[in-house]
Amino acid sequence: MADRLEDVKPTRMDLLRVRKKKMLAENGHELLSEKKDALINEFFKIVDKRKDLRNEINTLLKDSYRSLMEAQMILGKEEVNSIAEGAKSIEEISTGGESIMGVPVPSFKLNIPDEKFYGYAETSVKLDESVDNFRNVLKLAIKVAEVEGKLSRLADEIEKAKRRVNALEYIYIPKLEATITYIERQIEEREREDFFRRKKIKAIMERREG
Amino acid sequence: MKIVAIGGEYFAEGFSLAGVNESYVHEDEHITLRHLTEFVESGDVAVVLISEYVAESIRFELNRLIEGKELYPIIVELPDAKGPVKGKEDPLEQKIKRAVGIDITLKEDS
Numbered sequence: 001m002a003d004r005l006e007d008v009k010p011t012r013m014d015l016l017r018v019r020k021k022k023m024l025a026e027n028g029h030e031l032l033s034e035k036k037d038a039l040i041n042e043f044f045k046i047v048d049k050r051k052d053l054r055n056e057i058n059t060l061l062k063d064s065y066r067s068l069m070e071a072q073m074i075l076g077k078e079e080v081n082s083i084a085e086g087a088k089s090i091e092e093i094s095t096g097g098e099s100i101m102g103v104p105v106p107s108f109k110l111n112i113p114d115e116k117f118y119g120y121a122e123t124s125v126k127l128d129e130s131v132d133n134f135r136n137v138l139k140l141a142i143k144v145a146e147v148e149g150k151l152s153r154l155a156d157e158i159e160k161a162k163r164r165v166n167a168l169e170y171i172y173i174p175k176l177e178a179t180i181t182y183i184e185r186q187i188e189e190r191e192r193e194d195f196f197r198r199k200k201i202k203a204i205m206e207r208r209e210g
Numbered sequence: 211m212k213i214v215a216i217g218g219e220y221f222a223e224g225f226s227l228a229g230v231n232e233s234y235v236h237e238d239e240h241i242t243l244r245h246l247t248e249f250v251e252s253g254d255v256a257v258v259l260i261s262e263y264v265a266e267s268i269r270f271e272l273n274r275l276i277e278g279k280e281l282y283p284i285i286v287e288l289p290d291a292k293g294p295v296k297g298k299e300d301p302l303e304q305k306i307k308r309a310v311g312i313d314i315t316l317k318e319d320s
Contacts, residue, residue: 068220090231112228134228142257155305159308
């Protein structure tokens with residue numbers, strides 16, 4: 001049998017108190033396991049999304065590297081390098097406060113500039129292509145970041161919820177149950193003692209009178 | 211907040227063409243790690259794009275950084291110009307496994 005709670009006296013008062021506690025724990029357990037299930041549900045949706053995004057970005061990256069290499073071959077490494085240095089950078093990436101079932105998760109808003117930042121005359125169409133490609137990669141990469149950030153937060157949260165559910169289910173609630181049986185038995189025992197005592201006294205009294 | 215990229219030459223150059231705020235060419239592990247620590251501590255970096263090869267070479271330290279960070283920055287590993295690292299373990303996959311107790315494999319279509 002599981003351990004019982006400490007400092008509980010076998011009285012009716014405490015029995016009521018422990019029963020109330022047990023009810024609370026059971027409610028909590030139910031709520032928590034519902035939360036856990038909902039989190040896992042959400043989690044699997046995002047796992048699928050991540051798989052698609054990863055595949056997409058990997059193929060796109062391959063093309064992007066190829067076009068960048070081609071641009072370098074046509075324009076020369078130095079030229080591309082200096083263009084890259086002068087590239088217009090994104091203004092700000094803003095982070096929104098999104099949350100799934102009360103778990104804060106990352107989310108981003110991003111404006112990637114689409115104007116050209118170099119002269120057409122001295123560059124090649126390959127460079128345009130690779131800039132476009134990498135901009136698309138960046139867009140996808142932000143999405144991947146969002147999704148993976150969500151996943152890792154959710155994973156942590158699921159683990160936490162699981163631990164709590166298990167603690168309630170396997171430790172706390174059995175402990176309360178053991179305490180309840182203990183108190184009930186103690187009270188019964190006392191009642192039997194009382195009953196016996198009364199019988200005895202009655203017998204003694206009858207003998208004296210008789 | 212900012213987006214930064216660390217990786218091989220093509221990786222860094224490609225992303226700086228796309229317009230990341232800062233991009234660094236990976237030279238050696240110490241410098242890269244110093245940059246990464248800075249990003250994590252600055253609180254101003256939202257996303258770090260890192261090449262898989264670089265990430266593999268500093269896997270242990272990288273994991274420790276990820277464990278200790280807040281919500282941001284999010285570190286995303288992407289394949290380098292040499293292609294994806296073969297036989298690499300997906301760090302997120304392990305986390306997924308631990309969380310839900312089952313294995314979900316990410317199939318690569320080639």
